[in-house]
Amino acid sequence: MLELNLRHRLGELELDLDLRSQARTLALFGHSGAGKTSVLNAIAGLLAPQSGRIVLDDRVLLDTSAGIDLPVAQRRLGYVFQDGRLFPHMSVRKNLLYGAREQGIRPREFDSIVGLLALDPLLERRPPSLSGGERQRVAIGRALLADPRALLLDEPLSGLHAEARAQVLDHLRTLKRELQVFTVLVSHHADEVAALADEVVQIREGRVLAQLPAAEFASRASTVAQSMS
């Protein structure tokens, strides 16, 4: 369960959000600049809000009134950045094992994630030689292998061409089916959100506009997409 309460000013944008969700995959949906990534950064600990409280599965990550602010490295959240951020000087295998080393992952778990994301042929390659879709798959695998309490996906399909996008989307669906990881997905694509989320929070100008089940969102997707444009 995610409980989130944030107040923060970022230049022109004023974040002022309250939300609670029991969904396993929660999507933050809104246009660019709405504050979605800032919310994700606050959950990860990369942004220190002026005030707020973030609780994930009864674990308090942040409570400014109580002086609690868990360091990023201790939050154990698998963050998949929009640009992948793979380490260019390490092989794919070493990238995957980077967070795994901290958590002492077992070889069977490594093989399982590598299999689910079809990363086996890429293991000895280096990130600069990978395609966009391959990079995102490795980034997702790397985040999962750190044994996270939650997965944070920031526009994971952004910048990919149609074929790569479809492939990564397929892998994300498989992961959702096979793994029981609480996931927060940030996206401004209604089709991605409809395909992956259980619940959708619409954000506009730093505030929650609506919170609705994914099925309802999907049925209204075209209308919602129009209203966001």
Added chain:
Amino acid sequence: MTALTADEWQALLLSLRVGLIAVAGSLPFALGLAWLLSRHRFPGRILLESLLFLPLILPPVVTGYALLALFGRHGPLGELLAQFGIVVAFRWTGAVIAAAVMGFPLLVLSVRAAFDGVDRRLETAAQTLGAGAWRRFATITLPLSLRGIAVGCVLAFARAFGEFGATISFVSNIPGQTRTLPIAIYELLNSPGGMPGVQRLAIVALVVALLASAAATFIAGGMPWRRRDHA
């Protein structure tokens, strides 16, 4: 052109030893200071940077005099070290200190530029994967800065290898002890019939400089993620 004489070999080996030890000894301090300047804002930062650049701006003889005032028999650091039986003035160890001080700004500047060039977002990614500050530095920042660090080491070594003014003021010109290659060249220039020796040592200095430069280029070019994979 004849082979080097025993004295010339001695000067060459001393210069190499002084240069290598000066760089190796100052590298950890340079890494720490470069990291501080690259990643942190703090009061007194401008003063620290100004002090860092002093050896580049001051006449080397003045730097040598300052070292003598500090590390000489009656200097504050000299007296302190003497209590542990360590004397550096007029010793080869003093030449190492002079060379390290003169090369330090170049080393810090190169390393800092290399740290500045590392994509901070990669460090953030490592942080989200559970890596603490030291692991992020050792596994992300340091390997991605190797080129700049290697270049800094070569520049500092070249500066140390060619150091003259600060060395001769601080540790004088003692054969076998403090007569480095540049000081030996100066000595030969002022000696009747010394010109062939000057020429030999000048060629040696040129060869060492070329080898150091080639080594830096090889190290930088040999980094696998630079050499290939840019598909």
